[in-house]
Amino acid sequence: MATSLRELERELTELRAASADPGGPPRMRASVMTHIAWVPEQWVEAATGTLAGLAERHPSRTILLFPRPDDPQDVLEGEVDFRCFVRGGEQREVCSEVISLRLCGRRAAAPASVVTPLLVSDLPVFLRWRGPLPFGASELDQLVEVADRLIVDSREWPDARADLARLAELFDRIAVSDIAWARTQRWRAAVSDLWPDVAEASVLKVAGPFMEALLLQSWLGARLRRDVRLEHQPAGEIELVEVDSRAAHPTRRDAATSSDLLSDQLELFGRERIYEEAVRSFSPQQT
């Protein structure tokens, strides 16, 4: 059903008041950010699953944007949700607001005008873009302007090399986090532990997803200022990394869920210079 932002804000206020103890004062809102998620149709299921594990960790306002540009009606449809999570039997609560908006018809072309009135003032804005980035598209440009940090998962990109090469265009406009890069973190630490034996590295062998292998290759090459050849074996997650036949041994760690990975990115604020360097140095000719 068509709605308006004013209507959604009113519903949120009512939900917040209704969540208070009978006769008690209204709940205080202790937000730390606004989290916008741009979720095209084919990513809805994955995004919803990630969000389910995220809400109780970050007291925030989450704005889920579901673009429906092919819808014949030019309307906004949406719902609001207000949830408080009590943790570990303690007298502490984390409260989150979730605003789900379907941008139908031409409303999908102007997402910034929809989210700007809903941003929590003076707090950082994180933009999670599901799927490939539509470089040059107006929707992306608009949301990049209102957000402080763009979070992508380059593993979701079908054309890894071309998309990585274009990603650098955004670096001077917005800080970028890449969840695929975050997955390489403990492997990078393990390779770092091989220093200085790998100072003259020339071959990197990775068994894992192609995007993570590419990122490790470009990182190692950029850091060492050398050409590093990649030998890649496909696998669902990174299983092996060797530099000139020296195996990297990461610290033990449980498999991180998609919520964990996104959650970690929501705690970063500055630019990731080393990531930017790795992406900038990336060249489609390198193999």
Added chain:
Amino acid sequence: MTETVVAPNPLAEGLRMRRPPEPFALTIFGASGDLTQRKLMPALYSLVFRGLLPDAFAILGVSRMEAADDVFREHMRQAVIDHSRDEFREDVWQQLAERLFFVTADVSAAGSEALAARLDELDETHGTSGNRVYYLAVPPKAFGPIVTALGNARKASGWTRLIVEKPFGTDLATGRQLNELVHRYFEEQEIYRIDHYLGKETVQNMLVLRFANGIFEPIWNRQFIDHVQITVAESLGVEGRGDFYDETGAMRDVVQNHMLQLVALTAMEPPIDFEAEAVRNEKVKVLKAMHTPGPKHVARGQYGTGFIEGAPVPGYREEDGVAPDSETETYVAAKLYVDNWRWADTPFYIRTGKRLPRRETTIAIQFKRAPHPPFEVDDEEGLRPNVLLIHIQPDEGVSLAVGAKVPGQGVSIRTVHMDFLYGGAFRVGLPEAYERLILDCLLGDATLFTRADEVEEQWALVDAMLAPWQRDRPHFPNYAAGTWGPHSADELLRRDGRSWRRH
């Protein structure tokens, strides 16, 4: 001879990973004691749970209890199940258990060949590289013999660190003697005197609150602050520690360490950085400048029978291990001054006690009233001075009391609280103080530990407050369990036209 210069590691840059501690062997003296079971082992489990310890480490428990490694592990497993803040996971426990060992010995074995041989063996089997941490979770009388024995048996290879629990002495003279003894064998930077309050997130947050927010520091002084109240209240009694407590009392147990550290953190000047020496230099300046104006400004009390949460509880003198005519104080309140440019004439009121109505540790910064509110006197009835309240436990956070207009006709003013609770803004559970402190020690960071000169300044002040008590016999008990302390504590503030915070 030419030195080999290793180039900085370019691969380490940008890795947002905390540097892991170097390999180590941690020896806990007093391994069968309450502290080990309730705090140390759960803290070590939590550190393993989060992958914060290196692969190469070993923990060696030492106590007089007759037990084999397996029996000790089973005890510690139960301790972790009972007291850890994290869920119990068998795989995590196994990582800890396979590095956990036990030696039956008393303190005289501290420097013995048998213990040294066991540690050398762990160097071989667990790669602990000769790095030693000794945790003295033992009664104060055992400190001296252990420190001497360990000092005489120091190894040439690897580093050595010594963690010491409070109380560090019983007065200034004994505190100095202990410092001298420890310094005979260990450098000051090898000594980690634990005051677990400093490991609490909220205590550290006070430094962030003060020095990372531009709005507080300009008004954090005598011009804007009327006074400061620090409360460390417990609803528990002596809980089976009657023997120890009857020799110690609230002044030595809480005021000498936790409370004076809280005053120092509240009153200190901004350090030039957050390194150990810079922070401790500023704290010690405050401790040197602190005094109490006289015996009338220190109140003591001892609880009698009363009620806690509706249940009757015995008086202190009826507790196990306590002398029936004990004159040990279970409550202390005092007015302190910090004689410096920032705080001259601004009182710091402190109070601590057992069997008070609830468990609470707070620092309340009470600001001066608005100089001339342009409202009718009746309208201001609900208005109290602004108070910045720092909750240290149990509900960690900060709240600010401000005056606000009650909606409706005319002007009626009420005080409302704006609360920031830690658990409501950050997703991570707060680490236990011992987790933070043990990890800091393993990393060689002494910022949150107490330095020798701090301990001595604290004892000097406590000695000055205790001296008049040697002359005057108290009329104990003088407050009922479940109340906020003796009448003399209320009188202490009433004389200044003030009162303790309402609860």
